[in-house]
Amino acid sequence: DTAVSQTPKYLVTQMGNDKSIKCEQNLGHDTMYWYKQDSKKFLKIMFSYNNKELIINETVPNRFSPKSPDKAHLNLHINSLELGDSAVYFCASSLDRYSGNTIYFGEGSWLTVV
């Protein structure tokens, strides 16, 4: 039973399209995250939600909009996709927002914009 699951795992789409990546965790955690991993494998936080409240919003284009309908779900919607959006997007969760908690990652979603 996967703790943090995200779909789709692979997504190939054309520039200008709108796409969503869904994430769900069954660990009962309060805090969820979206991370972006670039082609050099460098990870960077995009957003964090704690109990459906946005708590971290890094310098991310407005085309990226996270939505948390409940604390078990955090979806990422991307409008007007650009070539530079191609990356691996990881969803993750932790017990709460304390940085010392173990982070549980999803398997990643490979987004390719052509």
Place this chain on the structure above:
Amino acid sequence: KNEVEQSPQNLTAQEGEFITINCSYSVGISALHWLQQHPGGGIVSLFMLSSGKKKHGRLIATINIQEKHSSLHITASHPRDSAVYICAVGGGSGGTSYGKLTFGQGTILTVHP
């Protein structure tokens, strides 16, 4: 310069060798994480440290808060240890960095049989 620097960036070893990966950081932290990413892409948390030393099987992680430095050691390395190892530091309590992880660039480890 990144707030979190790892060394080396690439590491090749023969099976059985003792391996050390280093992580230095320049900011105040509440915790430091070591993560492992296998070629398939999934990321797994290995350790979370706020002080001292932790051991899990053949893996040992240490942290020196005063020197802002952590090391990950692998004893008796095995080809299945081949992966990317990532250091991440968690922001201190309060302020805009609270709850935020900042990542090193990763160390690519290849262990040959």
